[in-house]
Amino acid sequence: APAAKPLPGYAGWKKADALIVHSSTTIETRRGAFGTSVITPSDQLYVRNNLPTPPESIVADRDAWQLQVEGVRQPRSLSVRELKSLGLETVAMVLQCSGNGRAFFPSKPSGTAWTVGAAGCVVWSGVPVREVVKALGGVADGGLYMTGTGGEVLPAGLDPKSVIVERSVPLSALEDALLAWEMNGEPIPLAHGGPLRLIVPGYTGVNNIKYIKQLAFTPRESEAHIMSHGYRISPPGSKGDPSQPSVQEMSVKSWINSPLPEDGGQAAGLVQIHGVAFGGMDAVKGVEVSTDGGKSWQAARLVGPDLGKYAWRQFVLQARLPKGTHVLASRATDARGRVQPETRGENQSGYNNTSWADHAVTVTVA
Numbered sequence: 001a002p003a004a005k006p007l008p009g010y011a012g013w014k015k016a017d018a019l020i021v022h023s024s025t026t027i028e029t030r031r032g033a034f035g036t037s038v039i040t041p042s043d044q045l046y047v048r049n050n051l052p053t054p055p056e057s058i059v060a061d062r063d064a065w066q067l068q069v070e071g072v073r074q075p076r077s078l079s080v081r082e083l084k085s086l087g088l089e090t091v092a093m094v095l096q097c098s099g100n101g102r103a104f105f106p107s108k109p110s111g112t113a114w115t116v117g118a119a120g121c122v123v124w125s126g127v128p129v130r131e132v133v134k135a136l137g138g139v140a141d142g143g144l145y146m147t148g149t150g151g152e153v154l155p156a157g158l159d160p161k162s163v164i165v166e167r168s169v170p171l172s173a174l175e176d177a178l179l180a181w182e183m184n185g186e187p188i189p190l191a192h193g194g195p196l197r198l199i200v201p202g203y204t205g206v207n208n209i210k211y212i213k214q215l216a217f218t219p220r221e222s223e224a225h226i227m228s229h230g231y232r233i234s235p236p237g238s239k240g241d242p243s244q245p246s247v248q249e250m251s252v253k254s255w256i257n258s259p260l261p262e263d264g265g266q267a268a269g270l271v272q273i274h275g276v277a278f279g280g281m282d283a284v285k286g287v288e289v290s291t292d293g294g295k296s297w298q299a300a301r302l303v304g305p306d307l308g309k310y311a312w313r314q315f316v317l318q319a320r321l322p323k324g325t326h327v328l329a330s331r332a333t334d335a336r337g338r339v340q341p342e343t344r345g346e347n348q349s350g351y352n353n354t355s356w357a358d359h360a361v362t363v364t365v366a
């Protein structure tokens, strides 16, 4: 096997043996490392950066970080210190890269070959965006999108629009959105967007803008390339463009984290088949597990605390596996009765893979 890549400096505090380092800007959680404690520990959480990480100096004086708010009746700049005075809310949320599951597309789309580990369940604390908007007189007329801009210093000599991380979500996402300064009980690490991050619960990773420097209510979607052409669900063989759907709301998905083929030597007899399931915008209602590749299904049990509709649930099915090879699969249903599909939705860039068949695992029992 090729030597494991080292963790990049800004993520050097993470737990190397729980992670797969794809590159200095793409780090995945190992499937066997999710555990059964619901929350993904920060030192095992995946990282995806579209630009080089800003310097540590931006988290030296966190409360002094400034956010410009535009498209409200009284636009102005607010420090994190001031934001902390305006409100407080905590949400547990699945943070998942739009490309999670890309490795299962037979077409091998370009981009990081994530399997299941570009996701985690994270607790965020911050001020509700709606409280900030209220303090600034409300959304100005014509605001239809909430547009967040990342605070990276852009590489010189390039058109800023071609590289800036700036994403728009529909105004309706404002209701549950947070401007967060804390993650899993600590100030948000730089790797995850400290000192201040936009959290849009239920929306794919890219919409959760790190080191946010501007929040604007805009009549149109951002013209940044990452919004207009990147992260679009485009038909195989075509390029992304603004007419195609953007990756936004997540949908119902689950996968098994144990047993896994890499565990090796599963003994015949009783086994606790467990994994995680989430609904995206809605709670998970139930999960079924199959031990025969999807021919038959049994209801799994949801275990552990329910941290709300944006968090994932753990599920377990106790089964007796005889000697031989077994294809284990899980299939979740959300509160609105939508069932995780068997097949992926084909698209050029390998986004939004929720296929239960793709996420099945084959284990050999001795």
Ligand code: MSS
Pocket (backbone or CB within 6 Å): 045, 046, 047, 048, 049, 050, 051, 095, 096, 097, 098, 099, 149, 150, 151, 152, 165, 191, 192, 193, 204, 205, 206, 207, 208, 209, 210, 211, 212
């Ligand atoms: N933000 C910023 N500012 N920058 C960048 O780069 N990225 C994205 C988000 N945000 C970015 C941002 C992505 S793309 C993702 S996933 C996320 O983030 C991740 O997170 P973490 O914390 O894990 O790293 Mo895909 O859809």
